[in-house]
Amino acid sequence: MPVDMWWFIGGAWTLLAAAGALLLAPAPGARHGGPAPDAQSVALLRGGRRAAVTVALVALQQRGAVTSGRRGTIRVDGWGTAVRDPLQLAVHTSLRRAVGIGVLLTAPRVRRALDALRDGCARAGLLRANRRWRTARGLLYAVPVTVAAGLLLHRPAVPDAPLRVGVAALTLAAAAALWRVRRQTPAGLRLLASLRDAHPLETRRASGPRVLMSVALHGDRALLLHTPHFARDGGLLGTGGTDHGFTPDERASGRGTDTSAGDPA
Template identity: 65%
Template structure:
């Protein structure tokens, strides 16, 4: 292998090390109470958190179904103190579907604050570190490709030499699929699902919020079927996508190297 190529491999290794350090879970802060909106954020991302906020507002009687597939405000929000719920209610001056509602700037800022609280509690990897790590991982294959252009393989190259060049790219791919949730976040979801399985019968009150946060569409259809269907709250295909799948819940859709 040309000597120049080792320099590029070493650079890729340094990028990998920096990314791995950024992806380390943070300090876990003690939490005595569980916010259903944070639970929903952990399980299903931004849309799931807004869904729980809408359910909380519906339970208060200040939102209702609008036109088919939309939700609208139906009362004053004078007693609402939760930032996300307040942002959602203010944004419903006209009927909105849940997807455009999640994209409203005021709601996005409230979601960012909720995500920051989750990161401070050690349940999510912090946003700035997450994005920086993804950028470093994107740079790894670019670095190896640049090395191959500068110092291409020759006829005398042994089979082991291309494998050495491919190792940093394989390691970057493995790190790319580390979930946004921390191990503590995943343990919290597992523990809560064990302690609060989906109810067999419809219920009311605060239990509904945690049930929807943990069980998504199944809980919506059990406790609030008309509000869920008519308001367009059910996720497409019946599945929520969350941090564990590295999806748009990060606020950086897809977070691909091409963006």
């Protein structure tokens, strides 16, 4: 392998080391413990931004402030004057017309409220901070580009081909392993596991705060149990998919019924 090739490999491993430090080292200023997070924070931690907005909509629907509209939309059904929660207030004030949850997620007020919720989870040590997360992902994006550039610009002789392929494969495997790191911290994953043990899926329809935590933890299955008409008519089902690094959690979905992830957000 030509000496110049090692500069590219060294650069790739420097990127890997920086990304690993951002993903795996404890974030400065993160506090662990403290009060238990509310249902919207739990939903964000489990399933990302859409899951958090879903819980906010269920809370508003229980207060009589919103209802389902036509063709999978949600509309205002009351003044919501007693709403004090920042995310619920942002959702309610953004419903100037009947819209689907996907459109609601793009509303500036909702996005700011979700960012604040995500940052609160990061300060509590439950999520990796947004700036660290995005920087680490950007570094990991650059690893295969660096390796490919080294291979294209400095092609070794045929006898060196196995070494070239082996080093490149090892570098890419390390990048893939770091890419699979979840956005939730170990503390966040432990919290989700303990909450699922404390709040298993209900066997019959309930009301009040129990519904919110159930939807936060169990996604579509809880929606279909507690608010089936609102969930179906409002287009709330299927609140899964990856969201900024969140990966599907089959423990909460039961083999794909709800692919809600367990990023921030």
